Amino acid sequence: MIKYTLRRILLMIPVIIGITFLVHFILMISPGDPAQMIVGPEATLEDIEMKRHELGLDQPQVVQYLKYMWNALHGDFGTSWFQSFNVMTEFSHRLPYTLRLGFLAIIWAVALGIPLGVISAVRHNTIVDYALTVLSLILVSAPAFWIGMMYQVFFSLNLRWLPASGASTWRHYILPALSLGGGVFATNCRTTRTWLLDTLRSDFVRTARAKGNKEVTVVFKHALRNSLLPIITQIGVNFSIIMGGSVITETVYAFPGIGSYLINAVKAKDVPIVMASILVVAVIVGITNLVVDLMYAVVDPRVQLGGK
Amino acid sequence: MRKGREKKMSNTASKKISTSNRKGQMKQVWFRFRKNKLAMIGLVVITILILACLSASLYIPYEKVYTQSIRDAFIPPFSEGHIFGTDQFGRDLFARIMYGGRISLFAGLVTIGIAFVMGIILGGSAGFFGGKTDTIIMRFCDILMSVPGILLSMTIVAALGQGLGKMLIAMSVSLIPRQARTVRAAVLTLRGQEFVEAARCYGTRNSTIIFRHIIPNVMGPLIIGVMSGIGGQILQIASLGFLGIGIAPPTPEWGTIISENQSNILFYPYLGLVPGLFIMVAVLSLNFIGDGLRDALDPKQKN
Numbered sequence: 001m002i003k004y005t006l007r008r009i010l011l012m013i014p015v016i017i018g019i020t021f022l023v024h025f026i027l028m029i030s031p032g033d034p035a036q037m038i039v040g041p042e043a044t045l046e047d048i049e050m051k052r053h054e055l056g057l058d059q060p061q062v063v064q065y066l067k068y069m070w071n072a073l074h075g076d077f078g079t080s081w082f083q084s085f086n087v088m089t090e091f092s093h094r095l096p097y098t099l100r101l102g103f104l105a106i107i108w109a110v111a112l113g114i115p116l117g118v119i120s121a122v123r124h125n126t127i128v129d130y131a132l133t134v135l136s137l138i139l140v141s142a143p144a145f146w147i148g149m150m151y152q153v154f155f156s157l158n159l160r161w162l163p164a165s166g167a168s169t170w171r172h173y174i175l176p177a178l179s180l181g182g183g184v185f186a187t188n189c190r191t192t193r194t195w196l197l198d199t200l201r202s203d204f205v206r207t208a209r210a211k212g213n214k215e216v217t218v219v220f221k222h223a224l225r226n227s228l229l230p231i232i233t234q235i236g237v238n239f240s241i242i243m244g245g246s247v248i249t250e251t252v253y254a255f256p257g258i259g260s261y262l263i264n265a266v267k268a269k270d271v272p273i274v275m276a277s278i279l280v281v282a283v284i285v286g287i288t289n290l291v292v293d294l295m296y297a298v299v300d301p302r303v304q305l306g307g308k
Numbered sequence: 309m310r311k312g313r314e315k316k317m318s319n320t321a322s323k324k325i326s327t328s329n330r331k332g333q334m335k336q337v338w339f340r341f342r343k344n345k346l347a348m349i350g351l352v353v354i355t356i357l358i359l360a361c362l363s364a365s366l367y368i369p370y371e372k373v374y375t376q377s378i379r380d381a382f383i384p385p386f387s388e389g390h391i392f393g394t395d396q397f398g399r400d401l402f403a404r405i406m407y408g409g410r411i412s413l414f415a416g417l418v419t420i421g422i423a424f425v426m427g428i429i430l431g432g433s434a435g436f437f438g439g440k441t442d443t444i445i446m447r448f449c450d451i452l453m454s455v456p457g458i459l460l461s462m463t464i465v466a467a468l469g470q471g472l473g474k475m476l477i478a479m480s481v482s483l484i485p486r487q488a489r490t491v492r493a494a495v496l497t498l499r500g501q502e503f504v505e506a507a508r509c510y511g512t513r514n515s516t517i518i519f520r521h522i523i524p525n526v527m528g529p530l531i532i533g534v535m536s537g538i539g540g541q542i543l544q545i546a547s548l549g550f551l552g553i554g555i556a557p558p559t560p561e562w563g564t565i566i567s568e569n570q571s572n573i574l575f576y577p578y579l580g581l582v583p584g585l586f587i588m589v590a591v592l593s594l595n596f597i598g599d600g601l602r603d604a605l606d607p608k609q610k611n
Contacts, residue, residue, distance in 0.1 A: 244456025
């Protein structure tokens with residue numbers, strides 16, 4: 001298990017190098033001289049040249065990339081080009097917000113999605129099942145930012161229950177978490193339902209019933225445990241979706257996390273910020289996927305990690 | 309009628325399966341698809357929506373998309389001449405949505421089309437040739453998949469600049485790896501089967517084996533992947549539009565329409581509600597069709 005974990009972590013390194021290099025490359029070949037943009041339209045040629053030298057833009061691209069990664073390894077993500085503050089400090093302020101929001105979203109989506117999926121499967125083809133199916137279909141098919149806005153209109157403006165934007169108290173987290181987790185909740189609910197229905201029809205469940213077990217035991221001990229594997233896979237995918245979705249949700253709710261920071265940086269082509277965000281997100285997603293794979297072995301003893 | 313069909317079925321069954329023609333298979337898929345009510349509703353709704361958007365110029369002049377008049381700002385829905393009302397510049401929301409739908413639906417189809425073709429090429433060669441080709445292509449896919457798709461698309465759009473063509477590239481790039489993986493997995497299982505081996509023994513060229521024997525057999529999972537992806541693609545395009553990096557504002561696109569009305573939505577909710585409902589209905593219909601196709605193409609895997 002430890003050997004497997006280590007190998008997976010080592011395998012993550014080339015992927016992270018690959019994605020950061022790719023992003024760096026794309027941002028650098030794009031038209032427009034960043035130095036020119038930073039110093040403004042009235043600057044002299046010397047000013048531009050000085051700025052370019054200061055940012056290291058006069059060096060070959062590969063050198064720039066290597067320098068950036070070397071510094072990043074030492075915890076220095078550089079300075080924002082346009083706002084001249086340290087990216088690392090800004091990240092340490094903002095990352096906790098995004099992580100808290102992401103965890104809240106995933107927790108409610110899993111804690112409600114899986115049980116409701118179970119109910120949907122057990123009460124197959126009843127009103128409860130149909131209602132849950134319709135709800136999850138709506139949550140999957142409507143754009144997340146739109147749902148977020150509708151929550152704002154309904155819960156903040158009409159009912160005046162919850163604040164519409166910001167992140168100063170715990171109440172500010174409710175609406176963002178609700179809209180960020182919506183899609184994940186729906187997929188969890190649907191996957192659980194599909195797989196559990198499939199398992200409930202299998203022979204060993206019939207045997208478990210024939211032995212005279214209570215229905216609760218049959219569903220939870222026999223059927224659910226055997227359909228957990230695809231559900232856990234789903235949670236791994238969810239995490240990636242949540243990280244991507246946080247950009248949108250944070251924009252809707254003016255939430256001071258990484259997502260809203262990144263989108264502004266992307267618009268301004270502030271390379272240090274974009275690079276740092278991609279790096280952080282890639283590491284988080286990579287680690288989550290690893291944790292999910294490790295959980296396989298815990299849930300299903302048949303899964304042998306590290307084997308050929 | 310019914311009797312005829314039964315007779316036909318038994319006819320095809322009596323023939324050897326290997327000789328059953330594609331036309332019969334398509335017919336069977338259509339037959340199973342037609343029995344799925346939700347999928348049929350989805351098909352009807354999306355067809356109406358596409359036709360309505362394409363023929364928009366027949367019932368509403370294109371100028372109305374851009375005509376501004378402050379006097380007509382915020383006219384509520386169901387008013388005369390403005391079924392869905394007007395926005396802050398007095399532009400007709402109905403016209404903007406119908407013409408915007410052209411871009412949203414078209415962009416969804418194109419990106420998925422690009423991903424479909426690239427997926428076949430990349431995933432197909434990875435699975436078929438194996439070895440180094442496989443490793444290189446799959447590692448590249450891993451790299452592209454290491455960050456959420458929307459972040460990758462965002463970065464590419466930021467680098468290339470705004471515009472429909474650039475956005476289409478950015479959107480497909482984040483979609484290709486997933487598609488390539490599906491194709492590769494399907495090809496891997498097919499590669500070892502007897503009919504491919506037999507074709508090889510005949511001395512068939514690689515290209516013939518791929519196009520005549522392998523691709524027709526991976527179409528099932530591919531079409532399922534594509535159909536269930538279009539809805540997501542439309543959502544992503546809308547999201548990019550909302551974030552302000554998709555289609556540039558005066559041009560209507562469903563996400564952009566919501567985005568440009570964001571500051572007024574709290575007071576005039578219909579400005580967000582209506583375009584959002586259009587996105588939802590389109591995506592919902594496409595998802596229904598995708599589910600229906602999955603059941604029709606792969607009857608073993610029933611939910």
